Structure formats: structure tokens, C-alpha cells
Amino acid sequence: MSTTDPIVSKPLHVTVNGIEQPVEDIPEQLMMLDYLNEYRNLTGTRFGCGIGVCRACTVIVDHEDGRSEEIRTCITGAHYFEGKSIRTVEGHATRDENGDVAKLSEVQQQFLDHFSFQCSYCAPGFVNAATVLVERLQREPVPRSQLEATISDALESHLCRCTGYVRYFRAVRAAVLATPGTTVEG
Amino acid sequence: MAGYRQTLAALVLAVSTGTGWAASQATAKQIERGQYLARAADCAACHTAEGGTPYAGGRAIETPFGKVYGTNITPDDEYGIGNYSADDFYHVLTQGELPDGTQLYPAMPYTSYHDIAREDSDAMYAYFMSLDGVHVPSPQTDLAWPYSMRWTLNFWNWMYAPDDDAGQRRAADNQRGRYLVDTLGHCGQCHTPRGRLGALKRDRHLQGAVIAGWQAPSLEAEALAARGWDDASLREFMREGRSRQGSMYSEMYPVFHHSTRYLDEDDLKAMSRYLLGENPPAAAHVAQTTAVDDSPGRQLYLNSCAGCHGADGEGAPHVASAMTSNTALRLDSPRNLVKIIHDGIDARAFTGYERVQAMPGFGDALSDPEIAKLATYLRRRWGGQQSVVEADDVAELTGASD
Ligand code: FES
């Protein structure tokens, strides 16, 4: 027998892409993905499997100590992010005063230059994961010889139905190598 | 006439020398039966490394005294059992002693296998001998002194090995169930508590124990029923690896994967009947409530668990176990629940096309006090367990504090 709990809403305080979001009453059981898509109209974060497997819905949580972390928003409630600051795929590019994209991030540009994606459904997750990886390597560089293994480790759980991953892989390696301080000799 | 033939066959077995014995001397039927029995005895769980060649050894078995490795039991002359006679095989299986007199570590459950019937041993022997020999050495064991000295095991055996009459005294009405559960299945090796020196406490048969950090729950009829098990669900659990009570994980997953999924329905029935008894107690039902719940664990559950397990604990078919009927929530000890929340569970394949993705561990995302609150909520909400799980319990059970 299953019983249904009444839906209760409460205020949510969250910062998305550097902007404190208007405080609204949000159902306590709403998933973060739905909050972004439906309440904030940030539709770049994608619903793929809804069960934490494909990682199309990945966003970045920025911790106060400077660490960044991937989180799957399809299986994480909006209220998990209470008081937290996150980045979505909409937040990577530099924008001009009209809000239009002026310059893509290194990771985004490399994905384009390498023709990494086709339908792009998985791309938001890859952009966020690759960005988290580059930022981690800036804090904790790895020997150049371990870079390939490090990239595989960091990205292998992300699924893409269209591509063979090779171009994602090459793009991420290029993005890492184009970012100073991410690798050391060896 | 048939009896005469069997005797003759047994004689042929007895006079054949170990090295000369070949699969050709066993009938296809005997080999097939041997494979079934080897599965029922779950030999692969220890003698096959993860992803390794079947029965070529290599799985590490953690014991309280150190690491023991499952050995190569393919018929390789040098590294396997290629030189064993059927007599040798039977002796090793049921006495835990190699042909050269070396005592096996009791991680090999020969105290359970002690009652394996000779003809079953011969069928298993025929099966193993029919495999290709794999020419790889078994890894060396790594035990702390004095357990590294095998002679101490003679002492151990002398103290703990069951007497030869044990099989005779078994309940007469369901010999098969008991044979499958106690002898071949060696369920008691994990589910029966052990004394300080590692021997099973035979007076507390299948009453549950802590092994390798996990709770191997009690398999007594009353305890099973209290956690919601009945005959149909027990059989389903063994056959499919999952049921509404949850799924096989941790140390039980290999048992399902290598063993219980291959058992035929009659044997599953015999096991279930042996565990639950002739008149099974009614499976307990835990009352569910719908009152507004503002306990601190509720929001933690909605934040981190409900995405897959459902806001109302209903689970998702083919994806995530329901909480409403979950057996782990009904255990007296929060041990398994806390460890699962903290460490997660690997992705697993079940019968047919059933698969579940990995459950993430929340050891990094949630603090010990948060895990404690979440576990308390889950146990109260759906497990009927009212006790409060403390942050210290979490630290102790997960071997870490934060
Ligand atoms: S949609 Fe979240 S992991 Fe697939």
C-alpha cells in the first residue's frame, strides 16, 4: 500500500549563474531540473533519463571553498540547493550589455571547434562536467602523462547517443591544455 | 539392474586414478547435474574473480583474520585440481583437507559441505573435470599470525568441525530444503553468528550476524515475516534478484548472480519452506501514514532520494526499490541502511533484461548528522522502527566521521 503525502511548499533561496533568484514558494518535492525549466525558464538543462544515469541534467554547484562539483538535477530536489550557488549551461559564456553571448568559454569553444556534438541533447552535461574538470585541474594539476586517463575518469559516466565520444574527448583535452596550470611535467 | 549399473559405475570411479580420470567417463547428465549442484553450492562466488575466468580463482575473501583467496579449481594439473581423484575431491569438499594433508582455511565452507552426498560430490567433480584447465596460479593468502600457520587449523577443526552424525539428525520432512540451505547453500556461513575464534554458534543457527561490516539478517521464520517476507516473495527474490522487499546487493548479489537464479522452482520452494516452516507466520504489514511530516529527515529524503525512490516511497519499476515494503528499513539495526546511504550500491544486472543503475553514495554530500536524520525518517516512515539513529552510529558504521 502506498500513501500520498500532502504537497507542501516553502521559500527557496538559490543563486543561478551569479544571480540571486527571486524567492518563491517551491513545492518541497520538486526536482531541481523542473525548477530550472519551469520556474526560471532555464531550459538548457535537459531531462534525459530522469533516473540519474545519462547526466544530461548535470549542473555545477560552486562551494564556498572554491571547489566546483557536478550534481544531477533530475534526482536532486530543488530544496537541496537552498542557500547554494549553481551554474547551468546558460552561465558559461561571457555576455554583452544586452545579454547576448559575446564570447564562449574555452570548453564551449573547443566543443564547437571539434564538432563534438550532433543533436546536442547531452551537451549541457558535458559542458558542465568538462568545466568542473578544468577547474579541478587548475587547483590540482596532474602529470601530462595522466591527462587522458583523468579525462576518461571524469567524463565516462556522461552518455551521448549520437557521437562516438572521441570528439568530446579531444575537445576536452584541448580545453585542458589551453588552460594554464592544469598539467605538470611527467 | 539400475542399481547394479550404478554400483559398477562407482567401482569404475573408485579404481580410476586421479590423473587418468577424464570427462569422457562421466555422462552428460552427470555433468549437467554437477553444474547445477556447483551453482547451488555457489562455488563461483569465491572461486571466480570478478570478471575473471570461471573457477580459475582469485576472489579475495575478507575474514576476521585476514584475506583468503578463492583458488583455481579448474582441472589444470599444476595450478588447479587436474590431479585430484574423485576421492580427493570429496575429501577436500567435505573435510577441508587437501590430498597432501594441507588443511584449508575455513573460508572454504567445508563445515557446511561436510554433509554433501557422495554422488553429488562425484557429479560436481565430473562437472569441474569437464571444464578446460586454466593455467594460472591462485593468489597467495594473507593472514595475520597465528592464523597464517595452517597447523592451527587442525586445532580449529578439532574444536569446531561438526560431528559426523549432524546430517542424520536433520528434520526428516524437508531434507531437501535443509540440504540446499545448510549444506550446499552454506547460508549459515554468513547468517549464523560466530564466536570469537570464528566458529559458527550452532545453537544460534541462521539468527543473523555481522559479516564484513554488513548485517546478514536473521533467516528465522518469525524474523523474515516481521520484515515482510512470505513464500512467494522469498522465491521471487532468489529467482529474480529483486522483489518488493528490495534487491540483492553487497555480498548477496554474487549469491544471486552465481547461484540462486539457477535453482529450479522445486528447490526454491524447498528452501523457502525450510526457512519459513510448514506454517509460515503472516508477513507483517507496516502501517503507513499521510500526516504532514516536517521531521528533519523528510526534506533530506525529498532532496536526495525521492527522485528515484518516489516522494511517497513508491519506488520506480525497473529503476529503484520501493521504500514502502523495504526489508532493510525494518531491520532492528540501521547498519545496512546507513552503509547504503553512505556508500551507495553498484549497478547490477538481474534476471532477464532487468538492470538497475548504480545508486550514488551520499557520504560526501550529506554529513553524519544528516544521514542519521534521514535513516531515522526512513525507518520510522516505512520500517516501523522507532529508534533514533545518532550521528555517532553513522560515524561508527561507516568508519569515518566528519
Ligand atoms: S536526466 Fe538526469 S541523469 Fe539523465
Ligand code: FES
Ligand atoms: S550529441 Fe546527441 S546525445 Fe550527445
